[in-house]
Amino acid sequence: MSPVQARVLAFFSGACVLVLELVGTRLLSPVFGSSIYVWSALITVTLAALAVGAWLGGLLADGRKPERWPPRLCAAAGLWLAAVPLIRRGVLLAATGLGLKTGALAAAAVLVGGPLTALGALAPLCVRCCASDLARVGRAAGGVSSLSTAGSVLGALAAGFWLLPLLSAPVVVEGTAAFLLAAGAFLAWGPRKGAVGAVAGALACWAAFRTVPPPGSRHHIVRESVDSLYGAVRVVDREDWNSRVLFIDGVANTLAELATLKNTSDYIAAFELAAAARPEAKRALVVGLGGGAIVGRLRDGWGIPADAVEIDPTIVRMAERWFDFKPSGEVIIDDGRRVLEREGPSYGLIYLDAFAGDSSPEQIFSVESFRAAKRRLAPRGLLIVNLIGTATGPDNDLARAAQRTLREVFPSVSMLVASRTLDWRTGITNLVFFAGDAPALPAAGVAGRPELLQYWISVSDRWVDPGPDGRLLTDDSSAMSYLTAPGMARMRTQMLAHREGVEL
Incomplete structure (x- = not known):
């Protein structure tokens, strides 16, 4: 990995971190909401994962052949994220038994903790690649940190202003997964073979997304589900409640009788x-x-x-x-x-x-x-x-x-x-x-x-x-x-x- 590639990777890995932090609340909100507890859980998982990742990345940077690790870490993060839409429902249902606070923390750790750890490990590796000698370590570390933070600014703007308002949370997750898989392929195999790997990764993410089972059950019919600017909005017919329900972030906002649509x-x-x-x-x-x-x-x-x-x-x-x-x-x-x-x-x-x-x-x-x-x-x-x-x-x-x-x-x-x-x-x-x-x-x-x-x-x-x-x-x-x-x-x-x- 060349110094230029390392700087580009530092920038976009920082962007991915903020995208995942923001989309994480949307992944949890249908069950756990978006209260101060959920935000605290996401921030805690993000910071803990980045801390562990930075420590791990430091070990890898000082080991043998550190250049082999960035593509592997990108691929690992991408594969983990590609599986998130498939495992999300099971993870959230399992986490409900832990209560609101612990459940939100556990679900966040399972869904985005691994990818964030991998992304956190990239920074020390990028510093190692950019530092040609000990006299330039400080400059290299400062440059990588600056680029990563600038990428985080872009990620926050992109996720909050464009991606989440226009796309559902699973689509944003799969898009991030495809990007990381493509980055790993380019770093590992170069532009030509990397392009083939990138296309294959994108197709795999698309296939994973398409295999997500539709929501609902024999007692629940989800009429419409939208991740709007202000929360996860769902209309569900609950036969066991004899009600059509408007859920906002998992909370029943409106209930109406199924037959008459009268609010009682x-x-x-x-x-x-x-x-x-x-x-x-x-x-x-x-x-x-x-x-x-x-x-x-x-x-x-x-x-x-x-x-x-x-x-x-x-x-x-x-x-x-x-x-x-x-x-x-x-x-x-x-x-x-x-x-x-x-x-x-x-x-x-x-x-x-x-x-x-x-x-x-x-x-x-x-x-x-x-x-x-x-x-x-x-x-x-x-x-x-x-x-x-x-x-x-x-x-x-x-x-x-x-x-x-x-x-x-x-x-x-x-x-x-x-x-x-x-x-x-x-x-x-x-x-x-x-x-x-x-x-x-x-x-x-x-x-x-x-x-x-x-x-x-x-x-x-x-x-x-x-x-x-x-x-x-x-x-x-x-x-x-x-x-x-x-x-x-x-x-x-x-x-x-x-x-x-x-x-x-």
């Missing part, structure tokens, strides 16, 4: 209570579309048109195709916070229901965002905020923080535990906040609506004060990811125990 989730009924409390509302704004159920309920049940804001166009398309979503107002593809900050029409009801798998967008759930929402409310308007957490007990930091922050803006704030489950006080559930200048009193509005009246009666004892001393959520100090993480981790652990959401 308790929190949607809680959303309707806001319309019952403000029947004079002329228009609503929904931030976070999901399957679009609340838009239809407001239109059909209350005659209230609703504008919908959704940052992910994939969600809008899937809602229209699979959940019979029909807009009653404008559908805005944008960040909800930006829409709230704009000048525009006033709304009698504003719903903040934005989720992306495990997380709630920090820019939506801050005191500044709530002030922007208040400016868009009509007189006597209501802001309705949906969060997932624990209502009472030592783990209700999120509920207390949300109440504290809303009360900085609105004189009247109340929290309803939307779920009718038995463990609603300490279990993970939907927490729906109603905030405005006057209390939300839906009792009169539910008269003549049997289903909503029954729901209202069943949750009448679930208006809860989560307690004082909550954290004030601001743009500069939000901590939403940390406040939501414990509750979402509990929910993920429960899901993994029953293998719910494992739709690969």
